[in-house]
Amino acid sequence: MTLAQELENLEQMRNRGALSEAEFAQAKARLLQTPAAPASRLNATALNGLRRSRSDQWIGGVCGGLAQFTGLDAWLWRLLFALLVILAGTGVLFYVLMWILVPQEPNTYHTPISTNS
Numbered sequence: 001m002t003l004a005q006e007l008e009n010l011e012q013m014r015n016r017g018a019l020s021e022a023e024f025a026q027a028k029a030r031l032l033q034t035p036a037a038p039a040s041r042l043n044a045t046a047l048n049g050l051r052r053s054r055s056d057q058w059i060g061g062v063c064g065g066l067a068q069f070t071g072l073d074a075w076l077w078r079l080l081f082a083l084l085v086i087l088a089g090t091g092v093l094f095y096v097l098m099w100i101l102v103p104q105e106p107n108t109y110h111t112p113i114s115t116n117s
Helices: 003-016 021-033 039-047 062-070 074-087 090-101
Strands: none
Touching: 003 021, 062 074, 062 090, 074 090
């Protein structure tokens, strides 16, 4: 929905009495404050957060990374890949491609630097 359409919807809601003047002003200000980003840019930004997991991995961390990214349990992703292997044979191909193309999450372990005085 474009900004103009959203403003028109707000105006209609105010005219019907669903919004008070104060609520209308707040909603309009909120709409005008947030810059509208193109949908393709939002999708690319979201995909940049996909990483293979270091902590939840059996082979390459792909299913653990997908679990963290989507909010689904890792066992569901493992089951999906297993079904793709059994039914169509493409599960191995998808898994290997993701293993190669998706970067691993950064190491969060910090080694203390010892200073010998």
